[in-house]
Each structure stands twice: as structure tokens, then as C-alpha cells.
Amino acid sequence: MEAKRGKKQAMAKAFEGVRVIDFTQVIAGPFCTQHLAMMGADVIKLEQRTGGDQGRYLIGDNDLGRVGMSPMFLSINSGKRALTLDLKHPRARDVVHRLVAGANIVVENFKAGTMDRLGFGYEALKEVRPGLVFCSISGYGQTGAYAGAPAYDGAIQAASGMMSVTGHPDTGPVRAGFTAVDLSTGITAAFACASALYRQKATGEGQHLDVTMFESSLSMLAPLLIDYLTTGNMARPVGNSSPARVPTADSFRVKDGSILMTCLTERQWEGLCRALERPDLAADPRFADNETRTANQGALRTTLEEAFAADTPDGWERRLAAAGVPAAPINDISQALAHPALAERRFVERRPGPADIERDIYTVNPAFLADTDGPGTARPPPEHGAHSEEILSEIGYSEAEVRELREAGVV
Numbered sequence: 001m002e003a004k005r006g007k008k009q010a011m012a013k014a015f016e017g018v019r020v021i022d023f024t025q026v027i028a029g030p031f032c033t034q035h036l037a038m039m040g041a042d043v044i045k046l047e048q049r050t051g052g053d054q055g056r057y058l059i060g061d062n063d064l065g066r067v068g069m070s071p072m073f074l075s076i077n078s079g080k081r082a083l084t085l086d087l088k089h090p091r092a093r094d095v096v097h098r099l100v101a102g103a104n105i106v107v108e109n110f111k112a113g114t115m116d117r118l119g120f121g122y123e124a125l126k127e128v129r130p131g132l133v134f135c136s137i138s139g140y141g142q143t144g145a146y147a148g149a150p151a152y153d154g155a156i157q158a159a160s161g162m163m164s165v166t167g168h169p170d171t172g173p174v175r176a177g178f179t180a181v182d183l184s185t186g187i188t189a190a191f192a193c194a195s196a197l198y199r200q201k202a203t204g205e206g207q208h209l210d211v212t213m214f215e216s217s218l219s220m221l222a223p224l225l226i227d228y229l230t231t232g233n234m235a236r237p238v239g240n241s242s243p244a245r246v247p248t249a250d251s252f253r254v255k256d257g258s259i260l261m262t263c264l265t266e267r268q269w270e271g272l273c274r275a276l277e278r279p280d281l282a283a284d285p286r287f288a289d290n291e292t293r294t295a296n297q298g299a300l301r302t303t304l305e306e307a308f309a310a311d312t313p314d315g316w317e318r319r320l321a322a323a324g325v326p327a328a329p330i331n332d333i334s335q336a337l338a339h340p341a342l343a344e345r346r347f348v349e350r351r352p353g354p355a356d357i358e359r360d361i362y363t364v365n366p367a368f369l370a371d372t373d374g375p376g377t378a379r380p381p382p383e384h385g386a387h388s389e390e391i392l393s394e395i396g397y398s399e400a401e402v403r404e405l406r407e408a409g410v411v
Contacts, residue, residue, distance in 0.1 A: 012040065012373070013039050013040025013373050013375075014039045014040060014373070015036055015039045015040040015041035015194075015197070016040035016041075017040075018036070018040070018041040018042070018104045018105065018197065019041070019042045019044070019102055019103040019104055019105075020033055020036050020037075020041045020042065020043045020044065020103065020104065020105045020106075020107060020193075021044055021046065021096075021099050021100055021103045021105070021106045021107070022043050022044060022045045022046060022080065022107050023046050023106065023107065023108035023109070023110070023115070023120075024045075024107055024108060024109040024137065025047070025052075025053040025054050025055055025109070026053070026054050026055045026058075026072075026109075026182070027055060027072065027076060027153070027179055027182035027183065027186065028109055028137050028181075028182040028183070028185040028186045028189065028213060029107055029108070029109035029137050029186070029189070030045075030053070030055065030073075030076040030077050030186070031076045031182065031183055031185075031186025031187070031190075032107055032135070032137065032185075032186040032187070032189035032190045032193065033045070033080065033107050033190075034076050034077060034078055034079060034080070034186075035186070035187065035190035035366055035375075036105070036190060036193060036194075037078065037079030037080050037377055037379075038078070038079055038365065038366050038375040038376060038377055039366075039375055040373075041105075042081070043079060043080040043081070044080070044081050044082075044083055044099060044387075044391055045077065045080045045081065045082045045083065045382065046083055046084075046085050046087070046099075047082060047083070047084050047085070047384060047385070048084065048085075048086065048087070049084045049085070049086050049385075049409065049411065052068060052082075052084065052384045052385075053068075053073060053077075055070065055072045055073045055076070055077075056068035056069065056070055056073045056384065057070055058070050058072045058073075059071050059072040063357050063359075064357060067354055067357055067383070068383070068384050069353070069354055069357065069361070069381065069383070073381060074361050074362070074363075074381050075364055076186070077381040077382065078363045078377050078379065078380060078381050079377035079379045080379070080381070080382055081379075081382055081386070081387035081390070081391060082382035082383065082384060082385055082386045082387050082388070083385065083387060083388045083391045083392070083411065084384065084385040084388055084411055085410065085411050086409060086410055086411075087118050087120070088118070089408075089409065089410045091405065091408065091410045092410060093119060095392070095395075095405075095410065095411065096120055096125075097125075097128050098395040098396060099391075099395055100125050100128045100129045100132065101128055101129055101395075102129075102395065103129060103132065104131075104132070104133060104197060104200065105132070105133045105134075105135065105193055105196075105197065106125060106132060106133070106134045106135065107135045107137070107189065107193065108120075108134075108135070108136055108137070109136070109137035109138065110138075111138065111148050111149075111150065112136070112138050112140075112141070112142045112143075112147040112148045113142075113147070113148055115136070122134040122136075122208040126206055129206075130206070131200055131204050131205060131206045132206040133193060133196040133197060133200055133206050133207060133209065134206065134207075134208045134209065135189055135192060135193050135196075135208075135209040135211060136208065136209065136210055136211065137185060137189050137211045137212075137213075138151065138210075138211075138212060138213070139151020139155075139156060139212065139213045139214060140212055140213075140214050141210055141212045141214075141215075142210045143210075146214075151213055151214075153179040153180070153181045153182045153213075154175055156181045156213045156214055156217050157175045157176060157180065157181055157217065158173070158175070159214060159217075160181070160214055160217035160218050160221065161218070161221060161224075162175075162176070162180070162181070162217055162220070162221060163175050164235070164236075164237070165221070165224060165235045165236065165237055165238075166237060167237040167239070168237055168239040169236065169237055169238075169239065171237070172237075173237070174237070180217075180220070181213050181216060181217045182213070184216045184217065184219070184220055185211060185212075185213045185216040185217075188211055188216045188219070189209070189211040192209045192211055193209065196209055223243070224243070239251075240260060242262060242264070244264055245294070246263070246264050246290055246293075246294070247293055247294055247297035247300055247301065248261065248263035248264075248268075248269065248272065248293065248300070248304075249261065249262045249263055249264055250301075251330060252301075252304055252305055252308050253305050253308065253309075254305075254308040254309065254311060254312060254313055254315075254316055255308075255309055255310065255311055255312050255315075256312050256313070257312065257313040257329060257330065258313065258329070258330045259308070259313050259316050259317065259320075259327050259328065259329055259330065260327065260328055260330055261320065261325065261326070261327040262325075262326045262327070263325050263326075263327075266289065266290075267324065268324060268325050268326075269282070269287075269293075270282055271320075271323035271324040271325045272320070272323065272325050274323050275316075275319045275320050275322070275323040275325060276304075276307045278307060281303065286299065286300070287300055313329030313330070314329060316329075317329055345369065346365065346376075347364065347365055347367070348362050348363070348364055348365070349362065349363045349365065349376075350362055351363065351380055352380075353380075354380075354383055361380065361381070363377070363380070363381075385411075388402075388411055389402055392405070392411065
């Protein structure tokens with residue numbers, strides 16, 4: 001299985017030879033460019049000279065935050081090289097132009113209009129590099145009434161309706177416990193870049209990609225949007241039950257934990273009764289079909305949880321699987337990482353950490369395998385400005401010029 005993550009390269013990776021200039025920070029943009037890096041792209045991450053990417057200091061303990069390597073940053077910046085640059089300095093223009101002249105893709109996630117004001121917008125940079133793919137990531141798009149509006153994951157979860165369908169009926173709206181919008185937007189942007197790169201190869205033409213957090217969030221709600229548009233049904237919070245509104249598709253307490261079961265069909269109901277060793281339930285007229293089970297869901301739930309008390313989450317997972325009923329323990333993060341399904345997939349990789357912290361760090365690979373040349377990288381997330389001299393030398397600056405740029409506060 002190791003070759004599937006790219007340990008044994010038979011050919012070049014999909015994006016080997018592709019250069020990406022990465023103006024992004026925090027989550028959505030860096031997650032996009034990490035996916036490109038994992039497939040072989042040379043991603044050059046541009047950061048401000050002081051501080052750098054905001055994500056370096058978020059969601060971290062003291063020693064990781066102190067060196068600008070928070071868990072947030074570590075999770076979405078593998079495979080990149082880092083260059084510091086004061087984008088507002090007059091001499092930054094030459095550095096950016098030299099970088100872009102040899103690039104295929106530029107990715108940015110500033111507020112709409114910021115890159116134009118800096119002189120680095122699509123119209124300006126495509127003059128430097130004809131055929132350039134320029135990907136802009138923002139909250140609501142580059143044009144329209146909300147262009148330029150500040151946007152963070154939680155606010156977009158609220159605006160998109162995601163929160164309105166999350167939680168229990170008695171809790172009111174609840175946001176997802178992770179940055180669902182940021183991460184889905186990053187994957188959307190990576191797919192957009194890959195598509196544009198394919199088109200670029202076929203036509204020689206570039207294009208400006210306008211990726212929004214708002215639409216990425218709405219796209220994950222597509223079945224609920226279409227339900228509303230075609231039937232008028234307004235989705236509401238359903239807690240842990242299924243949107244199919246079936247009482248046997250929900251979470252249930254078991255011995256020493258809980259499970260989430262998705263029993264939707266009559267065949268699965270029959271399998272559930274076998275797994276419970278309760279043939280009487282299959283014969284009970286109150287539970288004859290989904291309609292009667294729904295009408296008598298209070299009695300059904302009591303009966304099921306009494307039966308489920310006989311075994312543990314793992315035990316019920318095995319018994320229900322054998323009966324053809326999808327179910328899983330409700331795991332915490334440590335239990336999910338120890339799941340047997342990950343054992344041979346090298347989804348998480350461990351490597352030495354930066355010199356300033358005495359601990360190893362981890363890389364999360366993209367969520368797919370390939371039989372050859374799959375995703376992965378040997379390059380850890382970069383320390384702030386770690387490759388500045390190397391990159392500047394590659395684009396034609398001499399040692400003396402690099403020293404001068406440093407002294408002038410450009411890099």
C-alpha cells in the first residue's frame with residue numbers, strides 16, 4: 001500500500017512541474033494549495049515579513065504557537081516552500097513579477113479588490129504570464145453587493161442555512177464543530193484549479209476563477225435546496241436522526257457508549273430484528289413498516305435502547321454489520337484515528353518537528369489513494385521565511401541583491 005501514497009514513484013506526479021504562487025492564509029486557501037502540493041506542484045507560499053500567516057498562531061498550545069507552527073497551520077501547509085515579502089513595498093512588484101513569470105497558478109484569498117489595489121490582480125499578472133490561472137477565494141465573490149464583505153467560517157455557516165439544519169429541535173441552530181465551510185471551499189478551489197490547469201494545457205489559455213465560501217457551503221446543502229425549491233419543504237434540525245425522517249436511523253445509547261444506526265429499508269429492519277434476536281418486533285403490527293414505526297416511535301425507541309443495553313458500541317457494530325444494517329460507534333478523535341480502516345492507508349504521517357520544538361508533527365494526506373504516484377509529500381510545513389533565499393536565487397537574484405532586499409525590508 002505504500003506505493004499508493006506516492007512512496008515509490010513510477011512516474012511524475014500529476015502536477016509535477018507546475019508552480020503555484022500562494023498568497024493565501026488561514027484555512028480555505030492554504031487547504032487548496034496543500035492539495036496541489038500533495039500532487040507534486042511546487043507551491044511557493046508568500047507571507048508578510050512580520051507574523052506571516054494568521055493560521056500560524058491559531059488553535060495551538062504555547063510552544064507551537066511561539067514558533068508559528070500551530071496545529072491549524074501544520075494541518076494545511078505541508079509540501080510548500082515559504083518566502084516572506086512586504087507586498088506594499090514598491091520593490092515587491094519586481095519580486096512578484098519574477099515569481100509569476102515562471103508560474104502556472106496564482107491563488108489568493110484576500111478581500112475582493114485587494115489584489116487589484118496592490119497591483120497584483122488578474123489583469124495585471126496575466127500580462128506578465130499569458131495563460132495564467134488565477135484563483136480568487138472569498139466569502140461572497142469578486143462582484144456583487146457582498147463583494148469585499150469580511151467572511152469567516154462561522155458567519156458563512158449562518159448565512160448559508162447550514163446552521164439552520166444543524167442541532168436538535170430544542171437547541172435551536174448549532175454550528176458544525178469544525179471549519180466545514182473553510183475546508184469544503186479549499187477542496188472546491190483545488191478542483192477548480194485542477195480543471196483550469198487541464199484547460200490551460202489543452203488551449204494555452206488561462207482564466208480567472210471566482211470561488212466563494214458561500215456557494216461552497218450551499219453546495220453541501222444541495223439535496224435540501226432542491227427539496228425546498230421543488231416541494232417547498234423547509235429543512236429543520238433533526239438532531240442525530242436521518243434527513244429521511246425514519247426513527248430507526250438515529251443515535252442510540254448502548255452499553256458503555258452510543259452508536260449511530262441507519263436502518264432505512266424493510267430488509268434492514270428485518271436484519272435489525274435478527275441482530276437484536278427479537279423476531280417479535282418484526283411481527284408487531286405497531287412496527288410493520290416505516291409509517292407505523294414512525295407513528296409509534298416513542299415505544300420503538302424505548303424498546304430498541306433496552307435491547308441495545310446488552311452490548312457495547314463495537315459489539316453492536318459487528319452484529320448489525322453481519323445483519324446488513326449500517327451502524328458505527330460514535331467515536332472521539334482518538335478512537336477515529338485508531339480505526340482499523342486507516343491501518344494500511346498512511347492517511348496520517350509522522351515526522352520530526354521544527355528545531356525549536358521538542359516533538360514530532362503530523363501530516364494529513366488527501367483522502368484518496370492511487371495505484372501509482374498518489375498524493376503525499378516529504379516536505380513538512382515550512383517555518384516562516386524558511387526558503388526565502390532559495391526561492392529568490394531561483395528567480396534570478398544574486399546573493400548581494402537578496403541581502404539588499406532584506407536590508408530594505410522587502411523580504
